Amino acid sequence: MSEKETFFLDTNIVIKWLYREILNENPAVEYFINSLSEGQCVILHINLSEFEAIIYDAYNITSHVIYEKILSRQDWDKLGVEDKLRVLEDIRKNFEQIYEQILTKYYKGQILPGGIRRILAKGFFIRLEDKLLNSNLEALRNHITLNERTQDLIDYLAIAEYLIKQKCTVIDDTKILFSDNTIREIQLIYEGINAYIRNLKSKGYNKTPSRNDQIIFVYLFLLLRGRIYDKIVFITDDNDFERMHNTVLNHLKDIINGNADLRGDFKEYAIEAYDILRKLVIKGINDLITQQKR
Secondary structure (H helix, E strand, O other): OOOOEEEEEOHHHHHHHHOHHHHOOOOHHHHHHHHOOOOOEEEEHHHHHHHHHHHHHHHHHHHHHHHHHHHOOOOHHHOOHHHHHHHHHHHHHOHHHHHHHHHHHHHOOOOOOOHHHHHHHHHHHHHHHHHHHHOOHHHHHHHHHOHHHHHHHHHHHHHHHHHHHHHOEEEOOOOOOOOHHHHHHHHHHHHHHHHHHHHHHHOOOOOOOOHHHHHHHHHHHHHHHOOOOOEEEEEEOOOHHHHHHHHHHHHHHHHHOOOOOOOOOOHHHHHHHHHHHOOEEEEEHHHHHHHHHO
8 A cells, every 4th residue: 555545434434344243244344444554544524424414313213113112102111021022022023124114204205215224223222122121111211212312322423433533534624725727627527426417317226426425526636636635545335436436537538538628628627637536546345355355
């Protein structure tokens, strides 16, 4: 690895690192991140905010599951240990179905079905099973629906943020100088991103880059353009960013070659943006782990 390479973690990589056991992830993810030297691991604050939102969603859904299946019962305090264990086991076995029912009832399309939130929510439920088994309804209501739930979330996020900042640099509110040229280059990048989105929609894909994904992409460009970093390796767990990156590069090449800019008014800006974005490398975490083993 070059000493000038800096590794930026996508949101899902942060989750897979910190919640490896809940997600049953390969421990090599944690080993790889721990192998990075000081200053090599970076997380954008926007990714940290996404991470916090996902944890918040997952824990809230867990609370809804507990409310629907346990707190709404009037007989919980009268059940023996074996009966309570059967209830908990039934919830655990059917958690995926219950989760989807909760999404439909309370979230109405705000959260997509399945995904990492569902796995985390089930993990949070399993962690709470001892408390559910050994607490009466009044104590559970205080813990699950009132102030103690908020404190749980605060504790979860505080521990996570502490671990993140022990290993990685979190970038927030970086001062970057803008010029007219910068704005023109960003315009060309967004044209490429929009081309990527149009192509996905034309093929019937519902999942397209979120606003946050687009902001992250441009943010990485600006960090390179401002020479704050020499080379950025953005680590993710899918190929969405790589395809977006390739589409933007192809759009810039079309402008450089005159195919998308017949007068050549934006050629010099396309060349500059293209050269900068070649310093951005998108890598899957599994590819990096494989390389590390060689």
